[in-house]
Amino acid sequence: MCDKELWPAGVQRCSLKYFLAWLVVVFAVLGWGVYAFYVVWSSGLHVTGMDNYFAFGLYIIFDLGVIALGAGAFFSGLLYYLVRVEGLKNIINLAVIVGFICYSGALLILALEVGQPLRSWFGFWHPNVHSMLTEVIFCITCYMLVLTIEFVPLILENRKLNKIKLLHHIAHNFHVIMPLFAGVGAFLSFFHQGSLGGMYGVLFSRPFVFREGFFIWPWTFFLFILSAVASGPAFTMLIATLMEKATGRKLVDFSVKALMGKIAGTMLAIYLFFKYLDTWGWITGILPRAGLTFDQMYYQLAYGKWLFYAELGVCGLIPAILLLVPKTRNTPGILYTAAILNCIGIVINRFVMTSQALANPVMPFDRWYVYVPTWAEWAPALAIIAYGALVLSLSYRYLPVFPQERKLNPV
Amino acid sequence: MVLYLKEFKIKWGMVIDLDKCTGCGACMVACQAENNIAPVVDASDKRRSMTWLLVYQLSNQKLYPDHDVAYLPRPCQQCGHPNCVPVCPVIATDKNEEGGIVSQVNARCIGCRYCIAACPYHARYFNWHDPVWPEGMEKTLTPDVSTRPRGVVEKCLFCHHRYMQARDKARVEGRDPNALAEGDYIPACVEVCPTGAIAFGDLMNPNHKVHQLSKSPHAFRLLERLGTDPQVYYLSRREWVRRQGDNILEHETVEGV
Amino acid sequence: MALDRRSFLTFVAGGAVGTLFTPVIWKSIDDTAIWTQNWSWIPRLEHGPKAYAATTCKLCPAGCGLNIRTAGDRPVVAEGRTDHPLSQGGICPLGAAAVQMLYSPARIKGPMKKQADGTHQLVSWEEAEALLLEKLNEAKGQGGNVACISGDENSTMNEVLSGLLAQMDSNRFFLMPGESLTASKAFGSWLKQGVLGYDLENADLVMAFGADLLDSWGTAVRNKKAFGAAHPIGEQATTEYVYVGPMQNTTGAVADKWVSVAPGLEGVLALGIAYHLLQSGMIVPEALDFSSYRSFVLSRYTPEYVSKVTGLSSEQVAELAVKLRRANRPVVVPGSAISQGNGVFSLAAVMSLNFLLHPVNSPGGIFVLPDLPTVVSEAMEPSIIRGNDLVSFVQKITAGKTDRPSVFLVYEANPVHGLPQAEAMSKVFDDTFLASFSTFYDETAARADLILPTPYFLERWDDVQTPHGAGFVSYSVTRPVIKPLFDVKPAGDVVLGVAEKLGLDLGFSSFEKVLEAKTAALAEMDGFLTDKVQPWQVRTGASPAPAAGNQWRNISRGAVWTTAVTPFVPAVLLAARELSQAAPPDVDDWAYPVRLASITSRAHGSRHIAIPPFCLPLLGEEELQGKTFYVRMNSTTARNYGLKANDRVKLVGPGGECVARVRIFEGVGLNVVAAPLGFGHTAWDEFSRGKGDNIYNVLTVRTEPGSDLSVWADSRVRIAKAY
């Protein structure tokens, strides 16, 4: 038995037996996650570690994380289709797939996260125009459609499918209008990345995350966009590298990775410039106005100051420098390390903005609590990762994801 | 962020005298009974239990024998500038009715809990469990407040049904439902309090006691400097109690006598 | 037209698209809002006309008037009655949870008999009553072979039960131990007509020693109302409240001033204050033993001595004396924070301040409140009942000094759980026939050979006579607001029925008739109904209209009867002899070095009621965590015993021990551990069972010299970290 017929032309893939064995592992993790979905939906959210203090937990942190990391899709699309950065051609397909995985995964988790999933569509039916969350619901859902539209032509390029005339034409025509979708996607993404940050920034009752801003948008709105575009390309690049390690084949040229690194580094530097300004404004303006001090914002290990320094220093300034300096950026090991730090920094940011913001007691007679996620939160998160692995594995095996693959791996 | 703000001619409010509150909790029980909140076997998981009204114990943080205690009942503060309202994606909570009570429409709520994150007073509660009454106890449900399913957020509504009943009564008696007298409308917790620690009325109406009380030099509101503009006031002659009403930097002093 | 596959599909597709243009689909989607609200397992509201039924609370002795709100014929919510002088519109958390307790899973569904394997099986009332009859028949005529413990201090049920005993030649009728016992030992020799009451409403200074006035002591809600009235919201207080006691319990926290004194030393401080009052020339002309009192106090309770024993400075003591002397109408309230187990020394010492400050029966001071007439033939006089010491009786039995009755009748009491040294004390029921008249499956019912379930107080007739700690005489009736939910029977009717079969004549065929007679007997006294004028207002000049009309009609429907008449007291005794004999020794007890300040709070239930489901949310994070409860101590005490917050700690008393977690609370005196009663239930239901430990087990009974009274409010323990 062989599935060679389905492989992209001119490339080598592992044996079907190996591939299926790998899928068994993936499905095991997925199965655990599906079970968690069942438990949460049937018995309620009390199986999670969330409570009335931690209204948001790992689900939201995970979602914010993957949505930021998935930003590689819209930003690469923007640069490739609209700004015409040609080098990105060789990784744009992967960026779209990663984006697709991140967003569809995030939406799945959201269906777990709301207490009344059957009412999730009320956001469209009874929208509150003042709510950043309404903006998020609209933009994420629409952007998910855009990502699907972007993903479809790639699927249709499968060797077998592409032989069908109609599908071939569809794929071709989609490619033609892709700049339009890239534009729409970029617009939607700017808004929902921003609104996600805006969700926190508008919480004037939570001095830990409250920010002033521009018109109705608090600074976090813009900071979330910037931090997403700073980490998204790095993450896409890391996924490509991970796939190379897993398959033992060269998939994209190192110069493309370095380009992604340069984009990420540039954006990270810009982001950090504003983030430092914002932090300074927070410490000297917002906190004292609320009668609070910087020290009061941190607690023990779980919410300690180490997070602050890790986010803005070790996982902020350092990777930014490493990615901006050509010499370090062009050294593969350093490039990857810097990209990883970059991604970690953004995830820390999403963690503190969510969990620490809620843990931080606002009433003087209130106290800190520590949030600990349960298995029912880890399992779906891991399942989404497994789902990503599944989509990537299938895409890699059967779709012409990497245009350079044939050239980089001569038979 | 002031787009949604409405001004009201009537603002129902409480003035809670913290020097009178004994922390007995009768108000908490009355609230549960009045508003059909199901009992739970283990209520010691405080972060998951449902207490629309919660009595906090405050300490002056001094060592024995200089220690002092105060009790602070915390209903929903019915903020004039509520953070919970603008964040709700589906308008399941609003502040749009004369009287200034922040509503909560349980059948609309999708349970996203954004409003919980937004409320600095922990006045909002998520229904983590399906409400279960021990066999037969459901017969003690009042006909006034509908039961809520798992997965929605709820909170104190100033016993809104009593407001409606008071208005209806006024109409039937040919009085102006928009000019209720003090005492026409009294929430359950206020009514039950054995020391009379809570005054209730229209903050805008000079004939109502709360109007004057809210202006007392001993009056304060929780976290006033955040700008939530609560309709619940607290009173205490003890400076340390007033200090705990808000976050205060070391060099700052608290207003009042 | 033939329906081929193609046209079928077209039809289906067309139909599907078509419906999108009708409101059907959108309406049904929108309806999810409704049906996601109304799952079948969530109870729907039942509507019905709103009404109120006035009754009187029986969940604790405080006797509040309740207004039960009904919807249709379902009681739904308990509210306070504004017209009742003991509640004045307020109630406590326990009372607020009263209606829901109707459906407590711990309710006993019908009469039950203990089986050979120790379990209880439902039996018919005929069988249950026959068994009771048989056991009583065996005990009949063998004086004292039947004993009775009543957990209700205020009900006329005590006349029925004590009348039955008397006609069976037994005088072994006991109340669960309370402070009226102590008062009876201290003043019973001269005060036979009634009890002493405290006119809080007219006082301008209230100084409570030990008594947790603002939570559970005496007429709890009425006390809070008096406090509330004296502290008008937003205004300066008109009456100062001072709490002298071991901790910032509710009263200690809320009173205008807290003076920290270890449990058991309140009396020493009081005599230290008396020293100053005597020095300033105050006397008690009507006291026969004044001169011995005076010389005892002046010789022993010198400022230096009192300061040494209590740990307070001489200035602090003197300041309290000044406060009392300056006040126009000061009243001093003696008691223990748990309303039980205090000694004659403590009570008499504190009470003597009242005698020094003003004559008996002066407004804002103390009053003699006459007992109400009894109606059941041969019923024991209230003054006799008050003097019966259950704990000493039990100790005598277990020590073999007196014979064990073969039958115990326990009425609305839970002695198995709620006597000091509970575990040891409950052995008194070994090898006896224990019959429990109880509404709930408490520890005593669980132990009983026969359970004769009483209707819940919202399902029965009952009454409340002047509660302990009151300031005025009162009588009000408890009446049914709902038909009994289960196969229960009023204990009065059961006892009257059995008595008749025993050939005894108590004079009544039903308990309701007893109550009717009781109200009729009130006519002997010059009383009035409190609808317009409150009893304390009479003391300052208001004149009420005398009660008229059909007394039972009025009282059975909620009216409260009272009288302002006070018996003439020609002379008083300060209990100088008892004071000198019972004075606590100066030496410390090194075996049990830590003083135990027990707490009783209505948030935790009452003597015979375990914490109700609706009160559980009142327990804070540092009161109960899962199944473990907390005891409180200040940081210095904790440090001295190597304890930190949240540590597990073992409290060991001479008779028992228990385990808890440590809560650091700076409102507890040095070397004192504060622990709540009312936990550690083993019966009841899942809401209260297995939560915390039973502090009654570590309370230690000692016999007070001079009075021979059993005392445990000043218990001591050893504490150590538990692993």
Ligand SMILES: Nc1nc2c(c(=O)[nH]1)N[C@H]1C(S)=C(S)[C@@H](COP(=O)(O)OP(=O)(O)OC[C@H]3O[C@@H](n4cnc5c(=O)[nH]c(N)nc54)[C@H](O)[C@@H]3O)O[C@H]1N2
């Ligand atoms: N002993 C005695 N018997 C009498 C009389 C008397 O004076 N004394 N008077 C006679 C006369 S004139 C009359 S009119 C009748 C009246 O006799 P009933 O109609 O029996 O009137 P009540 O005894 O006042 O109330 C009956 C029951 O209803 C309950 N109840 C009160 N309010 C409500 C409510 O809103 N909802 C529900 N579900 N229950 C409620 C009360 O607690 C009580 O248990 O009695 C007659 N019988």
Ligand SMILES: Nc1nc2c(c(=O)[nH]1)N[C@H]1C(S)=C(S)[C@@H](COP(=O)(O)OP(=O)(O)OC[C@H]3O[C@@H](n4cnc5c(=O)[nH]c(N)nc54)[C@H](O)[C@@H]3O)O[C@H]1N2
């Ligand atoms: N507080 C309170 N008030 C009530 C009620 C209540 O439950 N509580 N119930 C209401 C109801 S239902 C009713 S029917 C009314 C009843 O109200 P009333 O008619 O006032 O009834 P009673 O209180 O029985 O008073 C009747 C008086 O008649 C006297 N009397 C008795 N027998 C005779 C006789 O043969 N001849 C004469 N001349 N006098 C006699 C009695 O001694 C008593 O003084 O009360 C109403 N008011």
Ligand code: SF4
């Ligand atoms: S009922 Fe009154 S005194 Fe008791 S806790 Fe509530 S507000 Fe305080």
Ligand code: SF4
């Ligand atoms: S107290 Fe909280 S829930 Fe209530 S109005 Fe204010 S923000 Fe909203």
Ligand code: SF4
């Ligand atoms: S939980 Fe309900 S009320 Fe709160 S923001 Fe979400 S939808 Fe609105």
Ligand code: SF4
């Ligand atoms: S006002 Fe009503 S709903 Fe709000 S806390 Fe009081 S009793 Fe509860």
Ligand code: SF4
């Ligand atoms: S204090 Fe006692 S009598 Fe009064 S309401 Fe509470 S339990 Fe009932």
Ligand SMILES: [Mo]
């Ligand atoms: Mo009547």
